Amino acid sequence: MTAEVGPVLAARGLTVVHRGPGGPVTAVRGAVLDLAPGRTVALTGRSGSGKTSLLTALGLLAVPTAGTVLVDGRDTAGLPDAALSALRRDRLGFVFQSFHLLPQFTAAENVALAHPGGLRRGAGPARLLLHGVGLGHRLDHRPRQLSAGEQQRVALARALVNRPAVLLADEPTGNLDAESAAAVLDLLTRSAVQDGCAVLLVTHSAEVAARADRVLEMVDGALVDGAPPALPYRPAPAPGAAS
Amino acid sequence: MNHVHRGAVNALRFGRRTLAAAVVLTLCAVVALAAAAVVRGADDAAEAALASGSGLRQIDLEAPHDDPGARRLSGTALDGVRALEGVDSVEPLLQASFDSGTDESLPPFLLHATTERPSLRPPLLHRSRDAVFPLRGREVVLPAVGDGQDLTGLLGRTVDVAHTRRTGENRGTASADRITVVGLYDPAWRQDGPNAAYAAAPLVVEWAAAREGVSPERFLATRGFSGATVVVARPEAVAPVLERLHRDGFSARAVADRVRELPLLLELFRWGSWLMLGLLAAVAAAAGVGMGGTLLRERIHEVGLLRALGHTRRQILTAFAVEAGCLGLAAGAAGALLGSALGALAVRGLRGLELFARHLPPGLVVPGAWTVAATLLLPAAAVLAGAARPLRRAVRTDPVRALRAW
Numbered sequence A: 001m002t003a004e005v006g007p008v009l010a011a012r013g014l015t016v017v018h019r020g021p022g023g024p025v026t027a028v029r030g031a032v033l034d035l036a037p038g039r040t041v042a043l044t045g046r047s048g049s050g051k052t053s054l055l056t057a058l059g060l061l062a063v064p065t066a067g068t069v070l071v072d073g074r075d076t077a078g079l080p081d082a083a084l085s086a087l088r089r090d091r092l093g094f095v096f097q098s099f100h101l102l103p104q105f106t107a108a109e110n111v112a113l114a115h116p117g118g119l120r121r122g123a124g125p126a127r128l129l130l131h132g133v134g135l136g137h138r139l140d141h142r143p144r145q146l147s148a149g150e151q152q153r154v155a156l157a158r159a160l161v162n163r164p165a166v167l168l169a170d171e172p173t174g175n176l177d178a179e180s181a182a183a184v185l186d187l188l189t190r191s192a193v194q195d196g197c198a199v200l201l202v203t204h205s206a207e208v209a210a211r212a213d214r215v216l217e218m219v220d221g222a223l224v225d226g227a228p229p230a231l232p233y234r235p236a237p238a239p240g241a242a243s
Numbered sequence B: 001m002n003h004v005h006r007g008a009v010n011a012l013r014f015g016r017r018t019l020a021a022a023v024v025l026t027l028c029a030v031v032a033l034a035a036a037a038v039v040r041g042a043d044d045a046a047e048a049a050l051a052s053g054s055g056l057r058q059i060d061l062e063a064p065h066d067d068p069g070a071r072r073l074s075g076t077a078l079d080g081v082r083a084l085e086g087v088d089s090v091e092p093l094l095q096a097s098f099d100s101g102t103d104e105s106l107p108p109f110l111l112h113a114t115t116e117r118p119s120l121r122p123p124l125l126h127r128s129r130d131a132v133f134p135l136r137g138r139e140v141v142l143p144a145v146g147d148g149q150d151l152t153g154l155l156g157r158t159v160d161v162a163h164t165r166r167t168g169e170n171r172g173t174a175s176a177d178r179i180t181v182v183g184l185y186d187p188a189w190r191q192d193g194p195n196a197a198y199a200a201a202p203l204v205v206e207w208a209a210a211r212e213g214v215s216p217e218r219f220l221a222t223r224g225f226s227g228a229t230v231v232v233a234r235p236e237a238v239a240p241v242l243e244r245l246h247r248d249g250f251s252a253r254a255v256a257d258r259v260r261e262l263p264l265l266l267e268l269f270r271w272g273s274w275l276m277l278g279l280l281a282a283v284a285a286a287a288g289v290g291m292g293g294t295l296l297r298e299r300i301h302e303v304g305l306l307r308a309l310g311h312t313r314r315q316i317l318t319a320f321a322v323e324a325g326c327l328g329l330a331a332g333a334a335g336a337l338l339g340s341a342l343g344a345l346a347v348r349g350l351r352g353l354e355l356f357a358r359h360l361p362p363g364l365v366v367p368g369a370w371t372v373a374a375t376l377l378l379p380a381a382a383v384l385a386g387a388a389r390p391l392r393r394a395v396r397t398d399p400v401r402a403l404r405a406w
């Protein structure tokens, strides 16, 4: 494989406008972005600059106001809900700022929820992954029986259990102490390197950003390069909708 | 499949929250089904009674008590009925009391001589000859126990008894007569009251006429019988003959109607059963609304998360529907099981009461298959109906907003 690898996830002219009580709020303005396998992109920016809005649009959770998201080079605009759900299930992994674990399920079950095979067939892979993040002894604990760092590691395992092509992490270490944060970040970058996963990581930490392959900054909804792009990928053709 | 499984797991995990609703639902189901079992037992007993004899072909005629316009059941009137098209036979009913008289060797008793009717013959426990019926002359069949006395010693004996003969206004004397006891019947048979003795019609008419101080002929012409059973050829003939009898001024009623009509208390069981089923549906629907509301208020983020993990709206809806349905199904199953058991026990218990004994069958009574199915499925269906709207709203909630609600 000498050919350059194309982006697994790309945004073209992505614009997200929220309808607020005081009128429309443009949270993302024409973002253009490529995420390549095995590469980590750090996204920084002030609070309210639109990072979460960008991630939810990239994660196919919200339909963008304008522009489009491409998964594996394929335009997702206009896809039916079932197809978008299938892409989320098979290609994407989410890590949220607060862990978003369901209280009625054990750690292992929370991870298995994201497995295409469901609670039963996902149980094996879930256990394996939890061992991988050092929680082999906490498989059957409920979220409230886990520390914050442990919960975030469960959430990370959940994001990885479907072997996603893209990992979207929204301040995954925001609620953690330095040590736990370091552990979670290690796991994140390790999976990027080992499994060839494209990682987009929202962070406020310069230290964390420094470990990324590329740093982007969000300023008032616009994506600005925070560090020289060093990624050898071929830009995908911009679709008409974005221009 | 795996979303069904997740819904079932959720139902188990949240079981404690819904326990109160489940208990109430189960109670409603139990009461509804138990009452239905009692009613079914009574209905079955009535049908069995009708099917075992010629009940479906019988019409009751009653002498006019309060209604002076109604036809008297005189001998000639009954002869007229006998001649109607479709009528097989007319079996008159009359009672006249007699007692043990002055014979010291007899246990003291007061019994009611009752006209023997071929379609309503009592079950015999003892007999002094092979074919007891039809009774002839002064032959009688007594209850094995009557008026509190064991009468088995009288079987086969010819004894002197006494009946009343009217001699003037409010005056009468005891008149002796001699009868032969040819059979003893099971006292549990209470078709004509607890102390009925059976005799051929002429003897009963003779004693009844004596009580009035008139001749039998005059008695039949002026008073007439107190009732009669008209037996028609086929069940379909009941309606036309009944209509004709009404037209002729008789007080008449199909026996099937009388047998199928349950005492008011048993009818209350029927209404109670329906009422509880209605309550069951209402409570289940309310529980469904409650569960849907909880989902909208407290667990909406769960919807957002599952959407983020790639579950489709339909899959999420399936899981929540299974979760809600599990509550109804569990309550329905418990209700069906316990209700059937309680119903069987209730029938046994009520049979011990004088009021119900005649209307309830011996042996195990199980409620009808449809009633069980309704009890089993109604709560689940109603829970789902109640939860449908909030569930749909929940899965349609924008996942981003749902996640923000965390």
Ligand SMILES: Nc1ncnc2c1ncn2[C@@H]1O[C@H](COP(=O)(O)OP(=O)(O)OP(=O)(O)O)[C@@H](O)[C@H]1O
Residues within 6 Å of the ligand: A018, A019, A020, A021, A025, A026, A027, A045, A046, A047, A048, A049, A050, A051, A052, A053, A054
């Ligand atoms: N549902 C919404 N309706 C209206 N306005 C919204 C909505 N969601 C976000 N906004 C606004 O859009 C802007 C971007 O919000 P977003 O959550 O993307 O910021 P962020 O960069 O993730 O901030 P933070 O670092 O604090 O998480 C904010 O000004 C916010 O107030």
Ligand SMILES: [Mg+2]
Residues within 6 Å of the ligand: A051, A052, A053, A170
């Ligand atoms: Mg944010």
